Amino acid sequence: xxxxxxxxxxxxxxxxxxxxxxxxxxxxxxxxxxxxxxxxxxxxxxxxxxxxxxxxxxxxxxxxxxxxxxxxxxxxxxxxxxxxxxxxxxxxxxxxxxxxxxxxxxxxxxxxxxxxxxxxxxxxxxxxxxxxxxxxxxxxxxxxxxxxxxxxxxxxxxxxxxxxxxxxxxxxx
Amino acid sequence: xxxxxxxxxxxxxxxxxxxxxxxxxxxxxxxxxxxxxxxxxxxxxxxxxxxxxxxxxxxxxxxxxxxxxxxxxxxxxxxxxxxxxxxxxxxxxxxxxxxxxxxxxxxxxxxxxxxxxxxxxxxxxxxxxxxxxxxxxxxxxxxxxxxxxxxxxxxxxxxxxxxxxxxxxxxxx
Numbered sequence: 610x611x612x613x614x615x616x617x618x619x620x621x622x623x624x625x626x627x628x629x630x631x632x633x634x635x636x637x638x639x640x641x642x643x644x645x646x647x648x649x650x651x652x653x654x655x656x657x658x659x660x661x662x663x664x665x666x667x668x669x670x671x672x673x674x675x676x677x678x679x680x681x682x683x684x685x686x687x688x689x690x691x692x693x694x695x696x697x698x699x700x701x702x703x704x705x706x707x708x709x710x711x712x713x714x715x716x717x718x719x720x721x722x723x724x725x726x727x728x729x730x731x732x733x734x735x736x737x738x739x740x741x742x743x744x745x746x747x748x749x750x751x752x753x754x755x756x757x758x759x760x761x762x763x764x765x766x767x768x769x770x771x772x773x774x775x776x777x778x779x780x781x782x
Numbered sequence: 783x784x785x786x787x788x789x790x791x792x793x794x795x796x797x798x799x800x801x802x803x804x805x806x807x808x809x810x811x812x813x814x815x816x817x818x819x820x821x822x823x824x825x826x827x828x829x830x831x832x833x834x835x836x837x838x839x840x841x842x843x844x845x846x847x848x849x850x851x852x853x854x855x856x857x858x859x860x861x862x863x864x865x866x867x868x869x870x871x872x873x874x875x876x877x878x879x880x881x882x883x884x885x886x887x888x889x890x891x892x893x894x895x896x897x898x899x900x901x902x903x904x905x906x907x908x909x910x911x912x913x914x915x916x917x918x919x920x921x922x923x924x925x926x927x928x929x930x931x932x933x934x935x936x937x938x939x940x941x942x943x944x945x946x947x948x949x950x951x952x953x954x955x
């Protein structure tokens with residue numbers, strides 16, 4: 610068992626502005642949270658990091674980790690942030706959006722705006738941090754995390770996740 | 783809920799020879815089993831396939847899936863079978879074994895045999911199916927699965943797994 614020297618010095622009052630600044634601080638503690646759905650038909654594994662072992666064991670952090678795992682199971686994100694989306698995938702989505710807008714008879718001068726809007730919507734759908742939180746669609750997962758960071762007083766980072774469905778790999782192998 | 787038309791026609795008596803033949807049959811049911819260790823410091827996700835939903839729900843299959851997840855947590859395999867090991871990795875291991883054997887003053891004529899033996903031992907260590915079962919080191923995981931296949935009467939396949947340790951990705955990102 611690790612011995613624990615650092616005390617929790619965060620403050621709940623400074624709120625979201627401070628929370629956003631914390632994004633620069635190192636986060637290498639935390640936990641690997643698991644979630645299984647439908648008797649093992651869907652499995653989710655997600656690593657959530659925080660700064661200290663103390664917070665990693667705290668109930669609020671563990672609850673947040675569980676909520677994020679649930680979100681991944683329900684929302685099927687492909688990426689954590691929009692930065693991870695390959696350029697080719699975004700270009701492909703833009704092509705589809707452009708073709709659809711033309712089919713709908715939109716005038717050429719508004720096409721770029723429409724395409725941009727649809728690509729942004731696509732990012733909202735496939736990026737975990739941009740998805741609306743399944744229990745409260747008025748906030749994104751990013752906002753949910755920042756709210757918790759404000760209360761926890763430590764930086765919290767979703768490091769990586771995997772979401773598997775039973776049999777989806779059968780075709781590949 | 784899926785309705786279940788197929789009956790279990792396997793026989794326990796035919797034993798391991800039949801079990802080995804079953805390896806050809808399709809296995810697309812099953813479950814994704816999860817296992818977490820050390821309060822979330824290690825996480826394992828493994829997909830185990832069988833042929834029918836009936837077996838996927840059976841206690842023996844579920845127990846086997848759990849044992850395999852435990853094995854992955856404890857044994858830290860890198861691959862399922864030796865076929866998956868990249869040639870470069872095996873060559874690298876062979877180089878190390880050759881250099882070590884020379885340092886130990888082994889005569890040149892026995893070097894190939896020694897190198898081969900050490901590479902095989904390496905495969906036993908890093909391949910899940912070749913690892914000795916943590917609860918009974920006299921059998922490998924492959925043997926454990928075949929014993930269960932003989933009793934279950936269906937092909938059972940470890941399709942894929944992931945084993946994560948907390949913080950191991952921090953250096954990469």
